[in-house]
Amino acid sequence: MSAFLDISHIDMTFPTPKGEFTALKDVNLQIKKGEFISLIGHSGCGKSTVLNVVAGLHQATSGGVILNKKEVKQPGPERAVVFQNHSLLPWLSAYQNVELAVKQVFGNSKSKAETKEWIEHNLKLVHMDHAMDKRPDEISGGMKQRVGIARALAMEPEVLLMDEPFGALDALTRAHMQDSLMEIQNELNNTVIMITHDVDEAVLLSDKIVMMTNGPAATVGEILEVNLPRPRNRLALAEDSEYNRLRSAVLTFLYEKQRKVEVIPTAAKTEAKNSEDDSAAASA
Amino acid sequence: MTDSTSLTFKSTSTNPRFEAAYSWSKQIFKTLTLPAVGIAVFLVLWSASSMNIKTSLGQFPGPVAVAQQFGTLYDEHMESREKEQKFYERLEKRNAAKLAKDPNYQAKQRKYTGKETFVDQIGTSLITVMSGFLLAAAIAIPLGIWMGLSTTLNAALNPIVQLFKPVSPLAWLPLVTMVVSAMYVSDDPWVAKSFLNSMLTVTLCSLWPMVINTAQGVSTIDDDLVNVSKVLRLSPLTHVRKIVLPASIPMIFTGMRLSLGVAWMVLIAAEMLAQNPGLGKFVWDEFQNGSSQSLARIMAAVVVIGFIGFLLDKGMQKLQAWVSWDK
Numbered sequence: 001m002s003a004f005l006d007i008s009h010i011d012m013t014f015p016t017p018k019g020e021f022t023a024l025k026d027v028n029l030q031i032k033k034g035e036f037i038s039l040i041g042h043s044g045c046g047k048s049t050v051l052n053v054v055a056g057l058h059q060a061t062s063g064g065v066i067l068n069k070k071e072v073k074q075p076g077p078e079r080a081v082v083f084q085n086h087s088l089l090p091w092l093s094a095y096q097n098v099e100l101a102v103k104q105v106f107g108n109s110k111s112k113a114e115t116k117e118w119i120e121h122n123l124k125l126v127h128m129d130h131a132m133d134k135r136p137d138e139i140s141g142g143m144k145q146r147v148g149i150a151r152a153l154a155m156e157p158e159v160l161l162m163d164e165p166f167g168a169l170d171a172l173t174r175a176h177m178q179d180s181l182m183e184i185q186n187e188l189n190n191t192v193i194m195i196t197h198d199v200d201e202a203v204l205l206s207d208k209i210v211m212m213t214n215g216p217a218a219t220v221g222e223i224l225e226v227n228l229p230r231p232r233n234r235l236a237l238a239e240d241s242e243y244n245r246l247r248s249a250v251l252t253f254l255y256e257k258q259r260k261v262e263v264i265p266t267a268a269k270t271e272a273k274n275s276e277d278d279s280a281a282a283s284a
Numbered sequence: 285m286t287d288s289t290s291l292t293f294k295s296t297s298t299n300p301r302f303e304a305a306y307s308w309s310k311q312i313f314k315t316l317t318l319p320a321v322g323i324a325v326f327l328v329l330w331s332a333s334s335m336n337i338k339t340s341l342g343q344f345p346g347p348v349a350v351a352q353q354f355g356t357l358y359d360e361h362m363e364s365r366e367k368e369q370k371f372y373e374r375l376e377k378r379n380a381a382k383l384a385k386d387p388n389y390q391a392k393q394r395k396y397t398g399k400e401t402f403v404d405q406i407g408t409s410l411i412t413v414m415s416g417f418l419l420a421a422a423i424a425i426p427l428g429i430w431m432g433l434s435t436t437l438n439a440a441l442n443p444i445v446q447l448f449k450p451v452s453p454l455a456w457l458p459l460v461t462m463v464v465s466a467m468y469v470s471d472d473p474w475v476a477k478s479f480l481n482s483m484l485t486v487t488l489c490s491l492w493p494m495v496i497n498t499a500q501g502v503s504t505i506d507d508d509l510v511n512v513s514k515v516l517r518l519s520p521l522t523h524v525r526k527i528v529l530p531a532s533i534p535m536i537f538t539g540m541r542l543s544l545g546v547a548w549m550v551l552i553a554a555e556m557l558a559q560n561p562g563l564g565k566f567v568w569d570e571f572q573n574g575s576s577q578s579l580a581r582i583m584a585a586v587v588v589i590g591f592i593g594f595l596l597d598k599g600m601q602k603l604q605a606w607v608s609w610d611k
Contacts, residue, residue: 057511075514087508091530091609100526104516135609155516
């Protein structure tokens with residue numbers, strides 16, 4: 001049986017003034033219907049590029065994506081994206097933001113009353129029904145992200161793509177949002193690809209964690225199956241040995257196998273300056 | 285030392301009423317007193333220096349002479365209105381009398397042809413500038429949106445925009461005049477040629493800031509919002525209507541504000557040369573007239589021109605605040 005979503009041997013190269021830059025090399029990933037996948041890796045490893053290729057916002061240099069037996073060639077609402085910076089239209093209220101998506105996707109197939117009900121249903125799902133008429137600049141970052149999720153869910157996508165959806169939120173809000181997302185996932189059982197930097201988040205939410213190697217020419221390093229029973233509770237899991245095994249497996253991958261040496265420019269500069277001072281002192 | 289400072293600090297901070305009154309009076313001082321002082325100093329300097337300037341038309345007018353002229357100009361306007369009313373009354377009476385004699389008489393409707401007063405000319409100037417400005421906006425905003433969306437079109441048109449942007453209205457006017465008199469031939473013209481000349485000159489000069497700002501606003505829309513549009517597969521028209529236009533409204537209005545400022549400046553120059561009834565023509569006529577009152581009347585016009593320009597800008601600013609979402 002072929003996979004529901006087949007990311008098949010994707011290469012991605014970008015032209016740069018210094019020649020071609022290979023961002024992704026032979027990324028291969030098969031996802032079943034209803035699976036929750038996390039993509040984790042160091043920044044700059046091309047996680048977002050993978051997501052954008054699946055979304056259709058980027059075209060792979062070679063290889064391709066097949067969703068439900070159809071090749072992905074352009075963006076579309078059946079692959080709804082939750083963007084990192086919420087990407088709500090700032091001049092529309094929460095309701096109107098969701099409405100734009102619902103009207104575009106369902107058009108005339110829903111009556112006026114059904115449209116209204118569907119928008120309100122989705123806002124209720126993310127607990128935003130109390131602030132439907134607020135504009136993005138009137139609500140907090142977490143609330144904006146909730147509306148962004150409601151907008152994506154309202155499109156009834158075949159696969160939900162989330163690009164570090166909680167990356168810009170504070171820890172408490174993030175935990176709240178993760179719980180909400182698990183609750184929604186419990187109800188809707190969507191197919192989800194989520195990019196994250198957060199190891200706990202990946203283990204808590206996912207069915208599979210896809211760990212990517214460092215770029216350039218990044219690819220899938222290891223895939224970790226998370227077989228923790230659902231519903232999951234973050235407090236109970238903190239003591240769970242399987243949870244901790246998975247967590248350390250991801251940490252080992254990130255910080256031992258794919259250890260990334262970050263060059264901090266200011267530190268490097270002061271060091272260089274120090275050595276200059278040393279040589280100056282030596283010559284004196 | 286430290287004790288006394290902390291004491292004074294306490295005494296002010298524990299008295300919120302005093303503090304509120306203090307900050308309020310400070311506010312008044314800043315927003316009312318200082319501008320009033322500025323204006324007073326300016327009037328004194330003007331008055332003093334005007335006494336030392338002798339021109340062939342007599343002494344340069346000081347503030348008092350100009351203020352008197354405002355009164356005169358208003359009186360002239362009221363007088364002219366009265367004359368106009370009397371003219372129409374007479375006309376009606378005559379027509380009624382003729383109609384009584386001969387029931388088949390076709391009543392003649394003559395128009396009053398008295399000289400335009402200063403107030404009329406303000407009205408004409410406002411109509412001309414708004415017509416020219418609106419025509420420019422109708423061309424510039426769609427063009428700017430198109431240029432902002434298409435890097436190809438932007439690259440093609442940008443040199444032309446940059447070339448025409450700094451051109452003075454005085455250079456356009458002769459060309460516009462000749463083209464209008466060649467193309468606009470009609471026995472029963474809808475509008476006067478002089479009106480068309482100054483209006484089109486205003487349009488030509490006020491196009492560019494709107495084109496540039498609109499294109500800039502459209503091309504710098506957040507990529508995320510464009511991606512939202514792509515994921516939703518909005519049609520090009522819906523994309524422009526739902527995403528591009530609202531997103532660039534603030535920049536479009538910045539361009540419109542700049543353009544309206546340019547339009548008002550250009551209009552006065554254009555009216556002087558095109559002899560379109562309006563404030564520019566008023567200034568020119570007074571200059572040609574050369575009476576002892578002329579300079580004071582021109583100075584009055586200068587004050588009015590400045591004040592209307594200020595009001596137009598304020599109005600545009602209010603409109604911008606009203607339609608913009610990024611307050």
